[in-house]
Amino acid sequence: xxxxxxxxxxxxxxxxxxxxxxxxxxxxxxxxxxxxxxxxxxxxxxxxxxxxxxxxxxxxxxxxxxxxxxxxxxxxxxxxxxxxxxxxxxxxxxxxxxxxxxxxxxxxxxxxxxxxxxxxxxxxxxxxxxxxxxxxxxxxxxxxxxxxxxxxxxxxxxxxxxxxxxxxxxxxxxxxxxxxxxxxxxxxxxxxxxxxxxxxxxxxxxxxxxxxxxxxxxxxxxxxxxxxxxxxxxxxxxxxxxx
Numbered sequence: 001x002x003x004x005x006x007x008x009x010x011x012x013x014x015x016x017x018x019x020x021x022x023x024x025x026x027x028x029x030x031x032x033x034x035x036x037x038x039x040x041x042x043x044x045x046x047x048x049x050x051x052x053x054x055x056x057x058x059x060x061x062x063x064x065x066x067x068x069x070x071x072x073x074x075x076x077x078x079x080x081x082x083x084x085x086x087x088x089x090x091x092x093x094x095x096x097x098x099x100x101x102x103x104x105x106x107x108x109x110x111x112x113x114x115x116x117x118x119x120x121x122x123x124x125x126x127x128x129x130x131x132x133x134x135x136x137x138x139x140x141x142x143x144x145x146x147x148x149x150x151x152x153x154x155x156x157x158x159x160x161x162x163x164x165x166x167x168x169x170x171x172x173x174x175x176x177x178x179x180x181x182x183x184x185x186x187x188x189x190x191x192x193x194x195x196x197x198x199x200x201x202x203x204x205x206x207x208x209x210x211x212x213x214x215x216x217x218x219x220x221x222x223x224x225x226x227x228x229x230x231x232x233x234x235x236x237x238x239x240x241x242x243x
Contacts, residue, residue, distance in 0.1 A: 008066070011059070011062055011063055011066060014059065014062075015059050018055050018056075018059065022048070022052055022055070025048055026048070067208065067209075067210045070170065070208075071207060071208050071210075074168050074170055074171065074207070074208070075207070077168050078167070078168055078171065078192040079192075081165075081166045081167075081168070081192070082143060082146075082191075082192065083121075083139055083140045083141075083142070083143055083146050084137060084138065084139045084140070084146075084165075084166040085138050085140070085146060085149060085150060085163050085164070085165065085166065086126070086135045086136065086137055086138070086163065086164045086165070086166050087102060087105065087135065087136040087138060087161065087162075087163055088133075088135050088136075088161065088162045088163075088164065089133060089159075089160045089161040089162060090102070090105060090133055090136055090161060091133050092125070092133050092134065098123045098124055098125060098136055099117050099120060099123040101136070102120075102123055102136060102138055103115065103116065103117065105156075105161060106149060109155055109156050109159055109161065110149065110152040110153075110155050110156070111152075111155070112148065112149065112152060115145060115148075115149065118141070119140060119141050119142070119145045120138060120139065120140060120141065121139045121140070121141050122137065122138070122139035123136065123137070123138050123139070124136070124137055125137070135164075137166065149163070150163065150165075164189070165189045165191075165192060167189065167192065170208060170209060171189075171192070171194065171207065171208075173209065174194055174206065174207070174208060174209050174211075174212050175187065175189060175194045177209075177212060178194055178196050178206070178212055178215075181216060182196055182197070182198070186198075190205075192207075193205045193206070193207055194206050194207065194212075196215060198215070198219040199219075204219075
């Protein structure tokens with residue numbers, strides 16, 4: 001279980017406990033009877049309302065601080081992965097060295113014959129053996145070479161191979177959820193950040209589940225297509241004329 005999940009679970013458990021106890025407290029107040037207890041109950045009711053407000057305010061503050069803390073740790077972890085790329089779809093062969101397999105892909109598909117093993121500091125498979133080829137993790141000696149390979153990733157189209165950035169789990173989950181809501185072709189990653197095209201002319205970069213939730217509130221699913229129907233229609237009608 002990752003740090004974010006542990007912290008989230010702790011706060012949610014605390015929230016659930018508070019909610020359960022306050023609900024029981026409210027029920028006890030409602031069921032209380034008798035004139036003698038009227039003044040005491042009224043006072044307790046007021047105190048409870050103030051306490052409940054304080055509790056929810058505290059929980060909200062804790063959640064915000066937790067998300068900021070986790071984002072800071074996540075950024076640090078992502079920075080350590082800045083020189084890494086993942087290659088997906090490359091068949092596994094025990095007789096083929098992973099480094100040699102990657103360099104063959106770079107040379108044949110990306111036409112980057114200048115990339116050699118001296119530019120790599122690590123190259124190995126991720127995860128345990130499965131029926132499907134495991135991702136190949138490649139750590140480059142410098143960001144310059146890594147970025148050159150990354151910029152040429154579109155040349156892999158149609159080959160069954162894909163390159164991706166090595167995202168942390170929170171970012172990967174955020175990326176997958178963003179693609180689920182906005183569409184595969186409207187979401188991609190760049191330098192470890194998730195880029196979302198919320199309209200034809202507007203792109204937003206996000207890094208965390210919190211930022212995605214805020215983005216969904218501001219730009220709900222389906223809204224981009226209805227924001228400015230006339231420009232979209234004109235753009236679509238011009239494309240066939242060019243082709």
